[in-house]
Amino acid sequence: MRAFQLTLFVFLLFLSTTSQAAPKMRPYSGIGVLQLSSVGVTDAIPLYDDPGIARCCRVESSAIKELNRWLFGGERPPSLLVTTRKGDWLEVEHDDAGRTGWIMQERRWSYTPWEQYLKGKLALFLRNSPKKLTQVVPRPGASEGTPLSSKHPMKIILAQGDWAYVLLDQNSAGWIRWRDSDGRLLVGFDVPLAK
Numbered sequence: 001m002r003a004f005q006l007t008l009f010v011f012l013l014f015l016s017t018t019s020q021a022a023p024k025m026r027p028y029s030g031i032g033v034l035q036l037s038s039v040g041v042t043d044a045i046p047l048y049d050d051p052g053i054a055r056c057c058r059v060e061s062s063a064i065k066e067l068n069r070w071l072f073g074g075e076r077p078p079s080l081l082v083t084t085r086k087g088d089w090l091e092v093e094h095d096d097a098g099r100t101g102w103i104m105q106e107r108r109w110s111y112t113p114w115e116q117y118l119k120g121k122l123a124l125f126l127r128n129s130p131k132k133l134t135q136v137v138p139r140p141g142a143s144e145g146t147p148l149s150s151k152h153p154m155k156i157i158l159a160q161g162d163w164a165y166v167l168l169d170q171n172s173a174g175w176i177r178w179r180d181s182d183g184r185l186l187v188g189f190d191v192p193l194a195k
Contacts, residue, residue, distance in 0.1 A: 026126055026184040027071070027093060030083035032113040034090055034105070036064060037077045047101025051089035056101050059094045067095065071126075073190035082111060118159040118178060122191040123166070125150045125176075129186045136166065136174035145174065153191050 036045075044058040065078045072079045080092040083100055090111060091100050105111055125134040127150045136154075137145035140163040148154075154166035154176065164178045164187075178187045 025096075026128060026180075026186070027068075027081055027098065028083065028183050029114060029179045029185050030081045030093070030183075031085060032082045032111055033072075033117045034080045034082050034092055034103075035077045035110045035112070036061075036080070037108055037110060045103060047092075047094060047103055049101070051086050051102045052104070057094075059101075064094075070190060071185070071188045076189070085111070114178075115159045118156045118164055121156050121189055122153050123156055123164075123178070123187040123189055124153055124191055125186060126188050130180070133177050133180060133186055136168065136172075136176055138174055140175050142175070148176075154187075 043061045045061070045064070046055050046058050048054060049056045061078070064080065068079050068081070080094065080103075082090045082092055084091040088105050089102050090105055091102050093099070094101050125148060129150070131147070134150070135145035135147045137143075140160070148168075152168070154168055156178070157165045157167055157173070159165075159178060162177055162179050162181070163175050165173065166176050167173045176187070179185050
């Protein structure tokens, strides 16, 4: 009987630790965002190893919609992180492992460099961002600031390099790092809209 209780306890402990999903690794920001404004439910997008040469794979639209939902939210069009650009060709991250492939930008899609994309967006610090970087400072590069939680929304007014000037409420504003020195995102845009 004692062995059964011990086995049951270990099993329940295992279930409780596996049911808590670990936060996803913060992705590299790259150079901007590609919004796929009109991807059909059954569409699959071909990706290439090099622009226009050697098709590597196809990504299903359902996978694209789920890939960065945790980062950009479900209310916006599906979005991919762009790492490099060559003319009309964009290198995009197409899975959770950070693998990339080249895609030709279509007219119905919108590529936006980060400094333009960030302007006017509501953002939150990602839960797995380093605590020393989740603070509002009076000027870019300042080492001491006011810590913020990952639940505190910020409106981005402008972005310059790795820094963004944000409005916290009607009476307070300051600068945050929106990506770290390695180029990984510190903020996400899955902010619940007020109803």
